[in-house]
Amino acid sequence: MVKKMTLKLALSGLKNHLKDYFILFSGLTISAAIFYMFQTLAANPLFLKSNTYLSSIVVIFNLGTFLLAIITFAYLNYANNFLISLRSRIYAMYLMLGAKSRKIAQLIFLETIVIGFLAILTGIVCGIILTQLISRLLIKQLDLSLIHYSPWNNQAILVTLIFFLFIFVFFALKNARKLVYTPILKLLNQEKTPVRAHKNPLLWGGEIIAGIVLLAIGYWALAHLDKLNVNGIFMAIITIVSGSYFVFDSLFLAIIQSLQHRPNFALKRLHSFTLGQLNFRLRDLTKLLAMISIMFALALGAITVGIGFHRDIATITNVCSDYDFILHDPSTRELDQVNNLKLTDTSVYHYKIASNKVYWLVDDFNLKPFNHVIPNGSFNPIKYSHVTGKQMLKDKNQWLSILQSYLGDTSTILPGGFLSKKEFETKTGKEHIINLYVLKNFMAEKNQIKPLVLADNKKIKLDVNRDSTQKYNMFFVINGMLSGFEFMGLFLGIAFLAMLASCLMFKILSGANNDMHRYQILKQIGARHQLLEYSIAQEIGTIFLLPALLGVVHVLFGLQMFKVTNLIYEPYKNLIIPIGIFLVLYAFYYLVTDFIYQKKVLRK
Amino acid sequence: MTSIVAVQQVKKVYGKVHEEKTVALKNVNFQVETGEFIGIMGASGSGKSTLLNILSTIDRPTSGQVLINGYDITKLRGNKLSDFRAHQIGFIFQDFNLLEDLTVEENIALPLSLEEMSPKRIKALVTLISKKLSISSILKKYPAEISGGQKQRAAAARALITKPAILLGDEPTGSLDSSSARELLNTMTNLNQKDKISILLVTHDPVSASFCQRILFIKDGVIGKELRRNNLDRISFYHQILNEVESFES
Ligand SMILES: Nc1ncnc2c1ncn2[C@@H]1O[C@H](COP(=O)(O)OP(=O)(O)O)[C@@H](O)[C@H]1O
Ligand SMILES: [Mg+2]
Numbered sequence: 001m002v003k004k005m006t007l008k009l010a011l012s013g014l015k016n017h018l019k020d021y022f023i024l025f026s027g028l029t030i031s032a033a034i035f036y037m038f039q040t041l042a043a044n045p046l047f048l049k050s051n052t053y054l055s056s057i058v059v060i061f062n063l064g065t066f067l068l069a070i071i072t073f074a075y076l077n078y079a080n081n082f083l084i085s086l087r088s089r090i091y092a093m094y095l096m097l098g099a100k101s102r103k104i105a106q107l108i109f110l111e112t113i114v115i116g117f118l119a120i121l122t123g124i125v126c127g128i129i130l131t132q133l134i135s136r137l138l139i140k141q142l143d144l145s146l147i148h149y150s151p152w153n154n155q156a157i158l159v160t161l162i163f164f165l166f167i168f169v170f171f172a173l174k175n176a177r178k179l180v181y182t183p184i185l186k187l188l189n190q191e192k193t194p195v196r197a198h199k200n201p202l203l204w205g206g207e208i209i210a211g212i213v214l215l216a217i218g219y220w221a222l223a224h225l226d227k228l229n230v231n232g233i234f235m236a237i238i239t240i241v242s243g244s245y246f247v248f249d250s251l252f253l254a255i256i257q258s259l260q261h262r263p264n265f266a267l268k269r270l271h272s273f274t275l276g277q278l279n280f281r282l283r284d285l286t287k288l289l290a291m292i293s294i295m296f297a298l299a300l301g302a303i304t305v306g307i308g309f310h311r312d313i314a315t316i317t318n319v320c321s322d323y324d325f326i327l328h329d330p331s332t333r334e335l336d337q338v339n340n341l342k343l344t345d346t347s348v349y350h351y352k353i354a355s356n357k358v359y360w361l362v363d364d365f366n367l368k369p370f371n372h373v374i375p376n377g378s379f380n381p382i383k384y385s386h387v388t389g390k391q392m393l394k395d396k397n398q399w400l401s402i403l404q405s406y407l408g409d410t411s412t413i414l415p416g417g418f419l420s421k422k423e424f425e426t427k428t429g430k431e432h433i434i435n436l437y438v439l440k441n442f443m444a445e446k447n448q449i450k451p452l453v454l455a456d457n458k459k460i461k462l463d464v465n466r467d468s469t470q471k472y473n474m475f476f477v478i479n480g481m482l483s484g485f486e487f488m489g490l491f492l493g494i495a496f497l498a499m500l501a502s503c504l505m506f507k508i509l510s511g512a513n514n515d516m517h518r519y520q521i522l523k524q525i526g527a528r529h530q531l532l533e534y535s536i537a538q539e540i541g542t543i544f545l546l547p548a549l550l551g552v553v554h555v556l557f558g559l560q561m562f563k564v565t566n567l568i569y570e571p572y573k574n575l576i577i578p579i580g581i582f583l584v585l586y587a588f589y590y591l592v593t594d595f596i597y598q599k600k601v602l603r604k
Numbered sequence: 605m606t607s608i609v610a611v612q613q614v615k616k617v618y619g620k621v622h623e624e625k626t627v628a629l630k631n632v633n634f635q636v637e638t639g640e641f642i643g644i645m646g647a648s649g650s651g652k653s654t655l656l657n658i659l660s661t662i663d664r665p666t667s668g669q670v671l672i673n674g675y676d677i678t679k680l681r682g683n684k685l686s687d688f689r690a691h692q693i694g695f696i697f698q699d700f701n702l703l704e705d706l707t708v709e710e711n712i713a714l715p716l717s718l719e720e721m722s723p724k725r726i727k728a729l730v731t732l733i734s735k736k737l738s739i740s741s742i743l744k745k746y747p748a749e750i751s752g753g754q755k756q757r758a759a760a761a762r763a764l765i766t767k768p769a770i771l772l773g774d775e776p777t778g779s780l781d782s783s784s785a786r787e788l789l790n791t792m793t794n795l796n797q798k799d800k801i802s803i804l805l806v807t808h809d810p811v812s813a814s815f816c817q818r819i820l821f822i823k824d825g826v827i828g829k830e831l832r833r834n835n836l837d838r839i840s841f842y843h844q845i846l847n848e849v850e851s852f853e854s
Contacts, residue, residue, distance in 0.1 A: 263723035267713060276705040521701045524662065525715050525762070526690025528683050 017086050023509065023596065024086075025119055027079050027502050031072055032123020032164055034495040037131050038068055039156035041488065064492055071295060073167060075499040078288075078506040080171045083112065084178070085510040091179060105176035112175050116168030123164075124157055204250055211246030214239045219557035226564040236558075244550060245290040252546055253282055270527060270535040277518075277539050281511075282546075288507055289547045292500050296551025296586075299496035301558055304578040306489025308568040309482045314443050315569055316478050321471035322371050323347075324439040325449045326406065328460050329432055334452060338437065341445055345438035347371075351403075354429030357416030360403060361424045365389035371438070372402070393418055406434060406469050408460025446472060497582065501589030504547075508540060508593055512600040519601045532602060537594050544590045552579065608770055608802050609636035609659065614668035616654050616825075628654040629665070630825035636770070636804055641796040643816035644806040644827075645845070647853055651825050652806040656774045659804070660695045661685060673769040690718055694763030694771045698778035700755040702747040708758045709734075709743035715766045733761045736799075737791060753784025757791065764795070770802040771795075777812050789815040810849060814842035821852050828852060 091104050131151035218239035225232040256278050259265055266272045282289070327334060347368045350361040369386035392399040400415035407413065419427060439445050453472040456462075468474055519532055527535075562571040616629040628651045636642050646652050657663040658670060661677050670677050673692050680688050702711050709730060716726045734740045737757045742750050747758070756776055763771055771792075777785035793815055795801045805812060813819050815838065821829040831848055833841045 263727065266710075267717050267723040267726050268720065269717055270714075272706060272710045272714060272717060273703065276703070276710065280705045518703055518705075521703060522714075523686070524660070524689060524695065524701070525718070526686050526688070526766075527718055528686040530683075531718070 019596075019599075020082075020086050020509075021115075024079060024082055024506075025115065025122075027506065028076070028116065028119035029123040029126055030502070031075055031079075031499060032120050032160060033127040033130055034498065035068060035072055035163065036124050036127030036156055036160040037134070038065065038491065038495065039159050040127075040131055040151065040153045041491070064488060067298070068492065068495065069163065071496060071499050072163075074291065075503050076167055076171065078503045078510075080112070080175065082506040082510045083115070084175060085513060087111075088179070088182075089513075101180050105180045108179055109172045109176040112172035113168055116164065116172070120161060120164045120168075124160055127160070128152060204254065207246050207250035208254060211243050211250060214243030214246065215553075218243055219560070222558050223560035223564060225561045240554065241290070241294060244293050244554075245286065247550065248282070248286045248289045248293075248546070253279070256282065270522070270531055273518075273522065274535050274539050277515075278542055281539075281543065285507065285543065288503065289543070292504060293547040293550035293554065295496055295500040296547055297554030297558060299493045299500065300551060300555045300578065300582045301493075302489045302496065303493030303582055304489075304555065304559065304571065304575065305562065305568060306486045306491075306493060307574075307578050308562070308571055309486040309489060311573065312569060313475070313479050313482050313486075316482075317471060317475040318442070319373055320468050320474040320478075322373055322469070323436040324442045324471050325437050325453055326470055327435045327437075327452060327456055328408070330435055334455070337452060338435075341437075341448060342440040343437055344440050345371075347436040349434050349436070350424070350431060351434065352419075352424065352427050352429040352431050353413060354416070354427055356413050358400075358404065358407065358413055359416040359419045359424065359427055359429070360400075361421065362389035362393065362418040363421045363424075365392055370403075371436075389418065406436075408457075408462040442471060442475075446475060493578075493582070494585070497585055498589075501544075501586055501593075504544060505589060505593040505596075508543065508597060509600070512597055516601045516603070529602070533598055536598055536601070540594050540597060541590065544586070544593070548583070548586060555579075606638050607635040608638045608640075608673055609804065610669075610671040611635070611655075611659075612669045612671075614655075614658065614665045614670060616651070616658065616663070617666045627825055629658075632668070632822070632825070632827055634820055634827055636802060639796070639800045639802055641793065641803045641815070641817045642805070643813040643819045644804070644822055645808065645810075645813050645819055645849070646806075646822035648808060650822050652808070652822060653774055655822070656695075656772060656804075656806045660693060660772050661689055690715060691766055692769045694760075694766065694768040696756060696759045696763050696771070696773045696776045698775040700747070700752075700759045700779075702755055702759055702762075704747050707744055707746055708739065708750065708754075711747070711758060712743075712762045712765055715762060719766070729765055730761075733765050736795070737761045751784065752780050753787060756780060756784070756788055760788070760791070764801065770804060773803070773805045775807050775809070775812075776805065777807070777809065782811075785812065810842060810845045813845050814838050819845065819848075821848065823852065 087108065091108065095101055095104060128151045135151065218236045221228055221232040221235040221239065228235065256275055260272070260275045260279065266275060327338070330338070347364075347370070349364045349368075349370075352359045365387065366389040369388045370392070372385050372387055387399070396418065397415075400417065404410055404413075404415050439449075449472060453470055457470070457473070462470065462473070519536075522532060523529075556575075559571040559575075562568040611632055611634050614629055614632040615627075617625050617627050619625040632651075632655060644652055644655065654663070658665050659672070659677075661680065664678055668678075672688075675688055675692065677688065702708075703714070706714070712730050712733065713726050716729060721729075730743070731740070734743055737760060739754060739757050739761060742754055742758075747755055750758070756779075760771070760776075773792075777788060780788065789812060792803055796803050805816065807813055817833050819831045819833075820827045821831070829848070829852055831844065836844070
């Protein structure tokens with residue numbers, strides 16, 4: 001009998017709130033999928049080692065896992081509160097009807113575990129599928145070279161399973177406890193009666209100033225990270241986190257309240273209502289919004305850095321080699337292929353190998369000077385010197401060894417000298433040609449030259465990893481080194497974004513049941529439907545916008561960190577792209593939240 | 605005299621196609637004259653709220669017609685419906701329905717803000733109506749900070765500020781103590797007599813009903829009887845109602 005009732009009770013909620021459960025469930029699933037996907041990277045040292053030349057990346061990935069774990073926990077906390085908001089009323093009702101609180105506690109414990117467990121399983125399956133898709137799509141798109149990246153990974157499955165189970169058991173216990181210890185009345189009526197904020201204006205002003213000063217100190221610390229090192233990071237974390245909190249607790253509230261006191265604004269349409277909602281909401285949301293602004297900055301920063309690394313691949317590759325590609329003794333078939341490329345410059349130099357010594361035809365260099373990158377300590381701008389044969393003769397040994405490096409495996413040959421046309425013709429020995437090309441756009445045509453380069457590598461028995469003359473080889477090495485960072489930056493950025501936006505979404509939707517009543521009243525007063533929609537869009541928009549604004553400011557100042565530490569060259573270049581991508585995704589979450597919320601509160 | 609409300613053959617059946625049906629209103633017919641203070645009385649479950657919800661356009665009748673100030677309200681949809689609510693009717697409920705996150709002043713001003721009236725005029729009208737309802741001193745407070753009686757007067761001020769054709773009330777004194785209830789009813793009587801505002805109340809409370817000029821008794825979804833106060837004083841009318849309730853409801 002009791003069992004039957006509890007079962008009925010558990011199912012009754014499901015039926016009435018099918019859509020809400022769907023939102024909740026998909027949210028949990030996504031977070032589990034994201035966690036799993038990151039684990040397939042982090043838990044696969046084989047992948048990490050073979051993809052990067054830096055052992056420190058394993059540490060970086062572990063740091064990433066740590067960050068992801070924290071945000072996942074915060075996120076699940078909001079999702080759980082959403083679940084509670086769906087259930088507490090009906091549970092309280094049954095408690096009032098005489099159901100034993102122990103029974104109900106057991107029930108909510110079970111319910112949380114079951115939902116959680118199903119979400120983990122679905123999440124892992126989704127994670128495997130998504131991993132497969134991403135490794136196909138994204139990696140191809142970005143020229144990422146991710147070897148050994150297999151979608152199915154036992155260790156990742158295990159870690160994800162344990163981590164999420166642990167969290168869900170924690171929340172299940174918390175929910176059960178909460179239900180037993182919270183008075184029924186409070187469960188029944190979760191609506192919080194707004195209380196007036198009694199703020200001392202002097203303290204308030206002080207808080208605003210303190211917030212701004214703290215942020216300024218944090219930004220300053222990031223901009224001087226080259227001198228402050230680790231201390232700077234700690235300093236920035238503390239000041240920016242507390243500064244963000246103060247700004248939300250004081251500055252934004254002050255703006256809203258000052259708007260409330262301007263009749264020309266406040267007494268227009270539903271402004272007074274929207275401002276009133278925001279006034280109370282913001283106070284309730286201070287901590288969440290401050291956290292979101294930080295997470296927003298981390299996510300946007302990660303994407304920016306990811307894209308920065310992507311750009312670095314091209315920038316670094318560009319200055320590493322004198323020419324875009326090189327062919328040794330090309331066949332006519334190879335020359336035909338070269339003709340299909342968009343070339344801006346071609347140089348042909350002759351040399352002979354006689355008794356293990358290399359002799360270059362100096363007239364070739366007078367005819368067509370040799371391009372040489374002058375290293376100037378930075379990656380931009382690149383300056384070339386155009387070296388003629390005459391100039392080479394002045395510093396013979398240096399140029400002979402530079403040219404020697406263009407010949408691949410030189411274990412059996414030594415630099416010989418420069419010969420005039422006459423001397424060259426009479427020299428006995430095998431004659432060779434080397435063709436040096438400059439392309440209009442290396443990055444755009446690198447896939448076309450790839451087969452030519454690979455064949456040439458074989459021909460001259462080149463040690464790919466130590467070669468810097470063939471640009472494509474350099475690209476291969478640099479890409480392998482940086483694409484791991486790039487992938488992680490993009491991945492973490494998007495994962496963070498998805499979760500922080502969902503945190504906001506769940507928080508806002510958890511309040512929808514209480515807000516419904518207010519919109520009912522507005523309808524009765526005669527507010528038109530479009531006006532209500534507009535007011536909701538404005539209110540939720542502000543809640544989404546404020547942390548985004550502060551987050552963008554964090555990023556703009558925070559990127560100084562990469563500039564002064566030289567980790568990324570030109571971190572501010574094309575900043576509009578990551579910000580654009582990010583804001584589009586964020587706006588998508590806003591629209592979804594707005595849509596669901598409207599559906600809920602304006603329902604007839 | 606012209607009628608401000610005309611209810612013709614209104615029927616309301618709850619329950620969707622495959623659900624069990626409840627007939628809340630069988631066949632309701634009556635009219636309210638302009639400037640009248642009318643009460644509709646009935647036991648709990650007799651269909652009073654259903655009737656008031658239909659009059660206030662929150663719900664629609666299953667069949668029948670309702671005219672308010674010339675509008676056939678059963679045919680109104682969308683923006684026309686919203687505008688009708690904003691201009692033609694004001695209502696107050698047992699649970700006040702004030703917006704908790706707005707001050708009393710902002711609550712009262714809200715219907716005018718919707719009309720895009722100038723802030724200056726809004727302020728003037730709010731001042732005027734709050735004097736009439738003696739709530740000038742609590743304008744800056746939030747609903748949570750004032751008493752039930754004050755809340756209901758604030759709600760009445762918000763309902764009346766657009767000068768509606770009729771004020772509708774569903775047990776407006778239901779959550780008030782007897783002295784605040786009396787104050788509110790006196791205020792309403794004043795509004796009716798001095799400002800010629802038409803008022804329609806539904807109530808099960810004979811004291812509230814005794815402030816009306818005419819009372820319709822509803823039972824099992826039909827109006828069964830009518831009582832006029834004429835020139836009777838309130839106390840005598842109250843006793844007449846008590847007698848009527850006893851005989852009508854048994
Ligand atoms: N939404 C509804 N769905 C089904 N039945 C309802 C609904 N609202 C009211 N009723 C039924 O209609 C009848 C009249 O209710 P109501 O108008 O609320 O009465 P009163 O306000 O006079 O107490 C009652 O039998 C009630 O159970
Ligand atoms: Mg009722």
